[in-house]
Amino acid sequence: MEKFSNSLMAEELRRTLAERxxxxxxxxxGAVEELLVRKLREKEAEIERATRRHNELVARESQLRAQAEAWQGRAKAQEAAAASLQAQLQQAVNKCGGVSAEEGLVLGAGISGVDDAESAYVDPERMKRPSCKACRKMEATLVMLPCRHLSICPGCDRTALACPLCLTLRSSSVEAILC
Known part of the structure; x- marks a missing residue:
């Protein structure tokens, strides 16, 4: 019987150990599942933040593209204005006549030759000289670059940081010799 009771105890011990x-x-x-669920939630939140950030960046990219297109349009308009001003300067130089090729290059335009002195003569009394747009006292003889406005006198050139007509920051200025 003792054997039977030992075997019952052993069986009971096995069952208890199996249950434990x-x-x-x-x-x-359960602990691993809880940890995995927590990690999964963290990753889902991270994905949501990354998706939001991605959407923000896509919106910013489209905004920057629109701004770039606007700036390119402005640049093309400025180039057209510069070409127009250069053509006007060329016409003024051609009307003035008697300007050497070297002086014409200083003005930024090629000079086509004048056939005779009489056709190149411009009466200085009839020619209206532009006044300085900064001090309005002296004659404007300097062309501002890059905008190419004939707008200031040598006195104002020393202090001018921008063109008084269009307020473009100046890079330099060139003296225009008008007959």
Whole structure:
């Protein structure tokens, strides 16, 4: 009987150990599942933040593209204005006549030759000289670059940071010799 009772005890001990093992496995699996669920939620939140940031960046990219197109349009308009001003300067130089090729290059325009002195003569009394747009006292003899406005006198050239007509920041100025 003792043998029977030992075998019953051993059987009871095995069952108890098996139940404890099952409980331990369940607790371990529950803890791992809880950790995995927490990590999964963190990753989902991270994906949501990354998606929001991506959408913000896409919107910013489209905004910057629109701004770039606007600036390119402005640049083309400025180039057209510069070409127009250069053509006007060329016409003024051609009307003035008697300007050497070297002086014409200083003005930024090629000079086509004048056939006779009489056709190149311009009466200085009839020619209206532009006044300085800064001080309005002296004669404007300097062309501002890059905008190419004939707008200031040598006195104002020393202090001018921008063209008084269009307020473009100046890079330099060139003296225009008008007959």
């Amino acid at each position: 093992r099952k409980k331990h496995y369940k607790a371990l699996i």
